Amino acid sequence: xxxxxxxxxxxxxxxxxxxxxxxxxxxxxxxxxxxxxxxxxxxxxxxxxxxxxxxxxxxxxxxxxxxxxxxxxxxxxxxxxxxxxxxxxxxxxxxxxxxxxxxxxxxxxxxxxxxxx
Amino acid sequence: xxxxxxxxxxxxxxxxxxxxxxxxxxxxxxxxxxxxxxxxxxxxxxxxxxxxxxxxxxxxxxxxxxxxxxxxxxxxxxxxxxxxxxxxxxxxxxxxxxxxxxxxxxxxxxx
Numbered sequence: 001x002x003x004x005x006x007x008x009x010x011x012x013x014x015x016x017x018x019x020x021x022x023x024x025x026x027x028x029x030x031x032x033x034x035x036x037x038x039x040x041x042x043x044x045x046x047x048x049x050x051x052x053x054x055x056x057x058x059x060x061x062x063x064x065x066x067x068x069x070x071x072x073x074x075x076x077x078x079x080x081x082x083x084x085x086x087x088x089x090x091x092x093x094x095x096x097x098x099x100x101x102x103x104x105x106x107x108x109x110x111x112x113x114x115x116x117x
Numbered sequence: 118x119x120x121x122x123x124x125x126x127x128x129x130x131x132x133x134x135x136x137x138x139x140x141x142x143x144x145x146x147x148x149x150x151x152x153x154x155x156x157x158x159x160x161x162x163x164x165x166x167x168x169x170x171x172x173x174x175x176x177x178x179x180x181x182x183x184x185x186x187x188x189x190x191x192x193x194x195x196x197x198x199x200x201x202x203x204x205x206x207x208x209x210x211x212x213x214x215x216x217x218x219x220x221x222x223x224x225x226x227x228x
Contacts (some may be wrong), residue, residue, distance in 0.1 A: 004160075031214065040125060042206060042218040043161070050214055058215060090160050097149070102212040105151050108160030 004109035023091030032074040136194040140207030147209035
């Protein structure tokens with residue numbers, strides 16, 4: 001299993017440009033999520049999905065869109081890049097937790113390092 | 118590699134000693150807690166988890182302790198090795214689909 005894969009690894013954008021960060025997982029996990037990581041602020045949840053066709057907002061959703069057409073893929077779109085979106089972006093997937101509801105531990109991809117100038 | 122968390126709390130320990138990393142959580146409704154390890158330039162890696170119906174859980178060289186009364190979580194690493202040097206995050210979940218991460222603690226292991 002490749003686990004969670006992300007492309008690209010690095011990206012530089014100019015303000016106002018749009019782009020899509022790709023994420024795929026081969027573990028058949030229903031739950032997928034996107035986080036951004038900024039220095040000293042841990043990871044903040046952008047959007048998440050509990051299954052194909054179902055997405056919802058996290059803590060910091062503004063400026064980002066997601067869709068989930070298949071179980072495997074969960075792309076993150078930046079609509080009009082801003083310098084405040086310079087960050088490291090991580091995609092993660094989880095299984096549903098057995099018995100107690102909710103989700104199990106997250107398995108993260110290697111990240112995409114985005115710089116917006 | 119990329120450096121994240123430039124102003125994180127830092128714990129420095131001697132190789133072979135035990136490490137204790139602490140975490141205070143904020144939501145009394147949280148019932149699932151997870152510890153992650155993040156090495157430079159990599160994504161966070163799951164270490165161990167614990168549900169609120171337990172006070173202690175042990176893995177290989179790691180133990181997580183949960184004190185719900187004071188909303189405190191700790192990660193103990195036995196016989197710390199240079200390969201344990203990383204940033205450690207605690208995370209909490211209230212049984213839903215939003216997992217909230219703490220800011221992290223950087224662990225330095227001196228050889």
